[in-house]
Amino acid sequence: MKDEQPGFDLARLLAERGSERYELHTRHLNHQLPRMLHTLGFDKVYERAEGAHFWDAEGNDYLDMLAGFGVMGLGRHHPVVRKALHDVLDASLADLTRFDCQPLPGLLAEKLLAHSPHLDRVFFGNSGTEAVETALKFARYATGKPRILYCEHAFHGLTTGSLSVNGEKGFRDGFAPLLPDTAIRLGDLDALHRELKRGDVAGLVVEPIQGKGVHATPPGFLKEAQELLHQHKALLIVDEVQTGLGRTGDFYAYQHEEGVEPDLLCVAKALSGGYVPVSATLGTERIFRRVYSSMDRVLVHSASFGSNAQAMAAGLAVLTVMEQDQIVANARRTGDLLRERLAALVDRYELLHEVRGRGLMIGIEFGRPSSLKLRSRWTMLQAARKGLFAQMVVVPLLQKHRILTQVSGDHLEVIKLIPPLIIGEPEVDRFVTAFTAVMDDAHSGGGLMWDFGRTLVKQAVANR
Template sequence: MPLDINTILAETRGKNFELFEEYVNPVFVKVLRIIGFNRSWIRGEGAYLWDENGTRYLDFLANWGVFTIGRRHPAIRAALQQMLDSDFPGWVGFDAPPLAAVLARELINRVPGNLDTVYFSNSGAEAVEAAIKFARATTGRPRTIHLSKAFHGLTMGALSLNGEASFRRGFEPLLPENSLVVPGDLEALEARLALGDVASFVFEPIQGKGVNILDDKYLLAAQDLCRKYNTLMICDEIQSGMGRSGRFLACQWIEGLQPDIICLAKALSGGYVPLGATITRREVYDRVYDSMDRAIVHASTYGMGNMAMAAGLATLSVLDDENLITRANELGARFRKGIEAMVPRFEFLKGVRQRGLMIGIEFGKPDSMSLKAAWAMVNKIDENLFAQAIVIPLLDDHHILTQVAGHGVPIVKILPPLNIDDADVEWFLKALEDVMVKLHKFPGPAWEVLMKIGNHALTAKKREGRTG
């Protein structure tokens, strides 16, 4: 009998966590259960997910920025269907796939500066790995400079550029030739560049961890320094790119910024097929692929797959046809206005970091005595706990998926699809207001739930001998 995926999905409905626990990742299932993300999703469309009870959720997590045009977009499905129905062969191996060239041309038309060549891969981390290698080959130097709080993926090279100790722990030693600098510290950057061994300086114009929008002047000065010391600038737009920030790339907010290499992934896939892109100059490519026997010296078996190329092309046309980049700016301004209007009313709410629909909502220490005590108590248990006081009720009470923006930062990030409607914005703002009202009552039920989760996590940590 031919395999029937629908039967498998029907048979596993509601049992997915047990199965996943047994065969894939039991620790992750534990986390999902503690924070109440153990729901069985059965349908996704646009900005929405439906669980097994038929309840509709607003997905502002969007798989950390993959679903920029929402789920199941008809244009992406049509392009993929056409590809499936076509006889056109992919992955011949020794071949020059035309869709790759067309997608490369489309990307080049949209990026700043004189970038004219694209390398395709299958994920963000792979796009970054290519960038690191290309910069080494071009400059003949070993070192990469990265920023604190940076996140560029979790393969060995990309992990070496991670600004967060918790990701690195257990996997060290990583690439020894890398140096961390703090955003804004130009002196440290120049001191490091002046040593003359730096191939590249890699940055996210808006850091995903914490939604930290890097200062324009800092990046322009860093560019001058990189040019002075012949170091390539790698701009990681894997989360901030593809229209999310209200420009095609977040670096395009900064006039005159022209990175040497740009990395894209996530939303470029249209939400169906993994896809990464490393966009650079012919001059860089010529140093990597510098002779016929090195014509495929950096490559991947699954690179440039027809499905991925079709999905990428369809995604770019959706961004244009639906005018989504302009929409990102309009909607982003509405979120900002709504959140900022709440700041004076709620002591825990401190502000908003926003460009387009890349939004971080900042929380912090309150002023009044009783709320201060609640803040201290929760942070003593776990510095990551307070953000869950927002994330959990948004999911439980209001059916909105969000997540904390990084380890130990009381910032909740939202990455809504760019094609949400006005009612979705209202849904979120009303929900946030309700969560805030309830959290400002201490003692109260919102805090009891949080303490229960905190204690549960603490007990689990103790059992595993991981306290402190």
């Protein structure tokens, strides 16, 4: 009789080899990631997570103000989402047959469309960049025009199509030729009009609040852009991959501006509940009927794992929790409190330039100080590499105060806060107290913070 083969034991595998995590990444994945984490002192070992918190092996608690780049809208391991996934796995559904119509995609589409009643149909993919790729393809096909406009400093993803409308040069370098698209300055209606008059523009893709730097579109821009686009038979594509699902204190960020009704809308990140990748591209009846114009074109745009049962169940659970727990209202209320308390510090610290954003998407920008002593240190950092001071703030927030944040973009002196939407006043108190301590240290002119700054300067110079 043959010996029984042991099954896959995940717990045992992690217990035996989990300590190799950084070595495994160095050998087999992106070798620069562990190098970067080690340089910054971010090479932590987190053992578990729940809600807006992590814990390390010693039981130390870390506050998450990053939410996995916005994926963890409801925090980690939300019990309702977790149960939904257990339920859908236990149901043993006949998923992804590709020649039937399962109920879960239709139910999730119905629930999503209720929040954008002017839109009619949904395509489900797996990531934010896929949602943008879908919108670009649909806009080109529906209008019969080749060119997409986008805004400088935009971020819409890193696959070839979405990279073509990415406003950051560092992401685009070395990947040309890209699609024939054109950047305009955020809020520049004159530039938009000039491009539209050329007659070859399919649409404009725009983030209501740019993730890079946390810059909102100017008041009235989306509405006026929409009118100009429609006059020239072009489409407004709104990218809400990061700003959507309550992040800015409304269900979608475009809804802060009255009368805006995008033709195509991109959603992802938080819709996943932090478990199963999922994205959605919402559009009008006219656009979808144009793309899927006959039975011959039924698969003209599709995704192998699109609309899978686990992703659909996660999305339905997320939207249910958002409604029942009033997540959007909490994001607005808590975001206002956090932003107001941080803005009150601007006059107190000369290195602190501005606090901006909406809801729980907040940018903290640093700028050139006025005093001679601080100005000389600031100039040293800027000469080495713009963005080093913001990195100097992020590091002690983690090292000394156990709070995870991020610099908002390459060469930017901006920290971005996008915590889980479930945080409340205790988390606001903890962050503001820690941030104040870091600012006090920076303005004292000494201490470990500026010592670390010298380390970053050496690293920046070495990488040139």
